[in-house]
Amino acid sequence: MKMSKSGISSPRTPYLLLLPGIGFLFTFFIWPIANLAQTSTQTPVAGGDTGSYEQTLRWRNYIDAFVENKEQFGRSFLYASLATILALAIAYPLAYAIAFKAGKLKNVLLVLVVAPFFTSFLLRTIAWKQILGEQGFVVPTLRSLHIIAPSTTLTSSAFAVVAGMTYNFLPFMTLPLYASIDRIDPRTLEASGDLYANGFTTFRKVTFPLSLPGVVAGTLLTFIPAAGDYVNAAILGSPETKMIGNVIDSRFFKIVDYPTAAALSFTLMAAILVLVTVYIRKAGTEELV
Amino acid sequence: MADTSSIKGDLRLSNITKTYGDFTAVNDLSLTIPEGSFFALLGPSGCGKTTTLRMVAGLEEPTKGTISLGNTDITYTKPYQRPINTVFQNYALFPHLSIFENIAFGLRRRGIKDVKPQVEKALELVELSHLAGRKPTQLSGGQQQRIALARAIVNRPALLLLDEPLGALDLKLRRQMQIELKWIQKEVGLTFVHVTHDQEEAMTMADTIAVMNEGEIEQLGSPADLYDNPKTAFVANFLGQSNLIKGTISGNDGDNHIVDLFGQKISLAKNRSHAVDNSILAGIRPEKFRISRLETATSGNLLTGGKIEDVSYIGVSTQYQVLMPWGQELMVFEQNDDAVAPFSVGENVNISWESGFTFALRGDEDAEAGMEVEPEEIIDEDE
């Protein structure tokens, strides 16, 4: 690495460092996205084979794709929102406990939080399917205690899909929350108590606003992958719980309808980007009360 | 929230003990702080003074004992239900709120609608009205300190606790803030309880000082009391410097004891002796000593046979180390205010002082207690 005498490196150094990685991302991230955009307005070649398309700039592909799948779109955003809210509700007290109440156990508990990462998420999701399935012990127990009706199942339902997503993204929510709660000076919380704020007010006026960066990061890390997920829906759901990811997947592989799949992908990405931008604006500038 | 704003009166700690596992931070401490006073808890790091303060604030619960304010027991009251506010050690300003909102925080929590006049008055008091819109991180250390003070005072608490409030400031700013704090206390007329390891700070500001050591109070009194007539070697050494000389009470002379210090006789007022038997440590502050050449006449007590070992000139005074015949080095501070030529190393001299300045401690005390501690160097607190 060549650097100049003054201790500040030559102006070329950063570009040399960036070139390979940025070049790679341009080739295998930007270009594919551009290519996908290009595919999204194609139409089938008249009389051609399955899977052969030509560029006709047919923007109606977007409208057709959306209208045809608006239910799945709605479901994706609904499930993802529910999973995000549930994960936040579960992860916040957990992160708070690790940051402020764990003492010497802090590191052990952090390892336990990331432990699910160490086993395949598919294995864990399938484990839930089997635990909550007809042959697991939960359903028969609940039935014999008359907590659920004999015909009710826990899997193959919207409940199972949302629960699976909540579970799978919980560490993504917990870690950023922990990072920002851990950074709070406990003396500011004491100061709040000293200044006549009870526990709940201290949380609302001091703890939560100070942990906001973690809340934003955690909800984004949960919401974005959840909105595009189709694995939980495929394993834990039923045809009635299909999400937009399932549609894109089947358009690509089963129906070989690349333009529709591309248009759907683009719509999903755009919708997420818009939502995320609005959300960051809102969380970043306005005081959440 | 229960209305506690009417609670007033003296703060009374009764037989307070606080233990963490095997460690006793505060040991059977009893203390009354009169309403309206400026009270200092002084002691080295780890002496239990911050723990005591936190129990008063409600941030810790005592293991044993009770705390009451006026006639109300507040031992287990939540911090937010006490009419007590704290200026925290590192200020603990809320980083996400403006200066105005920081100061208004307590008022708003108590349901006061129109906070503006009070906040503005508090800002005026600390002379920072122009910074109301800023965030805490945009302020200097000294400014943050004042805001922390304003944030507490604006609530007009029955008791204001200051936890090493000036510890993070540099020396010059600290001296300036000491005078201001004292002035503000008079101005607002609140009871201030001030925790510090800086003896000079405590003496400058407080009406009453409690010197703490190892979870107990060594001595309590006005700054002058503590300085002129310390009860223990710890207090004698922690508050300023002392020369402590081993001796025995050998006789009586009216209101005075006759004390034998390595064969030389001096006199000691009986009411300034804290000894329990004839064996004592005679104490004299270095500035009370006078050095004289052998031929010069002296008054009061006299010790002969000294030899100048070391001379340091420090402007207003000169500090001498004088080696005595029994091998002890005594410290003498001489004001540079007379025409006597300075003494030089190796000169043979006598030492004298007004006998009323002598104090006496128990002879079995460790003459070096409280000396190892270098108060100025301690920054971290005993948490």
Added chain:
Amino acid sequence: MRKVSRWFQRNLIRIYAGVAFTYLLIPIAYTVAFSFNDGGKSNLIWKGFTFNNWLNPCGAPEVCTALGNSIKIGFLATTFATILGTMIAFAIGRHKFRGRSATNLLIFLPMATPEIVLGASLLSLFLTLKINPGFWPTVIAHVMFCISFVVVTVKARIASLDPRLEQAAMDLYANEVETFRRVTFPLVAPGIAGAALLAFSLSFDDFIITNFNSGTMTTFPKFVYVSAARGIPPQANVIGSSMFLIALVIVILGQIVGRKRAVK
């Protein structure tokens, strides 16, 4: 009574955390437990305890081929992503240059894009270029989505370095190269190691993007997904459990080493 309710109030959050941890760890316990199940091919119901699955982890058809592919892809993707990502992190963290915020945006975007879009777009590019999906397209896909995570992790480590350490090194007669080799790099190294571990675990566990770009080649997650319909063989549980144990050991060792260093 008052004591009980005070105890409960004080420990409420701990009790809650205990419940949350149980929720987090149940499927792992289940997976480990069923790796000892004498359940034959489907492994749906507990049939009896056996060590056979652990003694013969490749017993199910294709499971070890899939595992081998996953490990190979993981190592290659981790190596490339760590090198490229670390270089970018140093450029952003230690240099001022035009286009820095654009670079940051380019790093952020892949993380903000749903996996299905990443997978689909890359596949459509490969199809356009008439490249068949398979091993190398999968490696490329994995490098692509791992780079951002490496950059973010290493950048955080660089940002936490006290710049005075480097100034001190230069003050003590180390030139730029020596300063980098003897001070900067050793201090950033734990961050790079962490980033590499993260990249490997992301790559090893990835299903969606892999499914788009791997064609007929099978990986461990793909194997699990495909066999899910008829019940996954206990050998998959054995592999999942061992990966869990290995990762746990690595993390614990890392913590012990870190603590020893801190003590010294």
